[in-house]
Amino acid sequence: MSTQTQLELNAAQAAIYTRSNIRRAFQDFDDTEVSGIYLRGDDCLVVHRDGSEQAYNRELIKVAYTNYTHRLKDFFSYLGPNYRGPSVWHNNAYVLFKGWNYSHALGHLTSNAKLQAHWADKFIHVSDTNKVLHLLQSDQTDIGHLVAPDGLRIPNRPIDFDSDMEADQSAPVVDKPWCSCGSYQRQLSNVSDFASEIEGFKPWCIHMTWFNKYRELLCKRTEARNASPSGTPEKCVSWWYAPPADHISNGRFVLLYTNSGAQAPLSHWRTYKPKDVFTQHDAWDLFFNMCDVGYVPFPGTALPQLKSAVKK
Numbered sequence: 001m002s003t004q005t006q007l008e009l010n011a012a013q014a015a016i017y018t019r020s021n022i023r024r025a026f027q028d029f030d031d032t033e034v035s036g037i038y039l040r041g042d043d044c045l046v047v048h049r050d051g052s053e054q055a056y057n058r059e060l061i062k063v064a065y066t067n068y069t070h071r072l073k074d075f076f077s078y079l080g081p082n083y084r085g086p087s088v089w090h091n092n093a094y095v096l097f098k099g100w101n102y103s104h105a106l107g108h109l110t111s112n113a114k115l116q117a118h119w120a121d122k123f124i125h126v127s128d129t130n131k132v133l134h135l136l137q138s139d140q141t142d143i144g145h146l147v148a149p150d151g152l153r154i155p156n157r158p159i160d161f162d163s164d165m166e167a168d169q170s171a172p173v174v175d176k177p178w179c180s181c182g183s184y185q186r187q188l189s190n191v192s193d194f195a196s197e198i199e200g201f202k203p204w205c206i207h208m209t210w211f212n213k214y215r216e217l218l219c220k221r222t223e224a225r226n227a228s229p230s231g232t233p234e235k236c237v238s239w240w241y242a243p244p245a246d247h248i249s250n251g252r253f254v255l256l257y258t259n260s261g262a263q264a265p266l267s268h269w270r271t272y273k274p275k276d277v278f279t280q281h282d283a284w285d286l287f288f289n290m291c292d293v294g295y296v297p298f299p300g301t302a303l304p305q306l307k308s309a310v311k312k
């Protein structure tokens with residue numbers, strides 16, 4: 001094993017051995033006054049401005065990095081206007097919006113949320129990948145990403161001899177999950193460096209994790225729906241979400257349930273666990289649990305007879 005200190009980190013190592021990931025792996029890590037991060041054998045060395053150095057186990061930092069890129073963000077993180085999920089685009093890809101409307105009580109007033117509302121139904125009419133990407137993520141916009149969890153289909157197009165090599169390298173690959181976000185693209189462009197650092201490495205990002213979970217939920221919901229003999233489910237749950245009024249609090253997630261069908265009048269609905277306070281972080285588990293016991297979730301905004309039940 002090498003005892004020599006590696007002074008230059010490659011692109012993959014620079015993404016893995018960051019202060020943030022070291023802190024994720026080691027809670028007592030002091031990230032102030034850091035003058036350099038280096039590698040030596042199994043260790044990641046952190047050198048402080050006063051000359052002191054500390055060694056951290058590389059393996060644990062890699063695990064922290066992998067967990068972080070695979071983490072599941074809350075249910076509202078990637079919903080567009082009116083709780084819109086990923087929208088089908090061309091080439092096996094979907095437009096995935098960032099949850100600007102749900103991050104803050106005034107989130108719907110942000111320019112990004114307004115752009116989403118303006119473009120939501122129009123992306124399907126724009127078939128040029130670069131144009132869509134420019135509208136979604138650029139210096140001026142940050143409204144979402146193009147995601148192809150089942151692999152991007154490359155359209156037949158004439159070979160462009162003027163395009164540079166770099167653009168060719170980042171060209172999407174069929175049959176592999178693909179995302180336009182910076183994190184995924186960085187992994188894709190440096191995939192061999194990542195693979196020599198992390199065994200069995202496959203590029204991945206939080207958008208893919210969220211997308212797969214969302215798709216799983218849609219399947220569960222369809223199952224719950226189809227299980228009712230009449231075709232119209234009687235066991236229903238309606239839900240509301242009020243985003244946080246500041247950046248430190250959580251939002252509030254409220255559920256009503258009934259055994260009399262979605263159209264039942266307000267008097268037939270009960271608040272689910274009225275003494276508990278639910279937030280955006282409870283939403284995935286609650287949705288999956290409901291479907292498991294046969295309840296079909298509906299956004300409360302789609303059921304006008306319940307309008308008076310939940311105060312804004």
Ligand SMILES: [Zn+2]
Nearest residue numbers: 179181205207
């Ligand atoms: Zn992504």
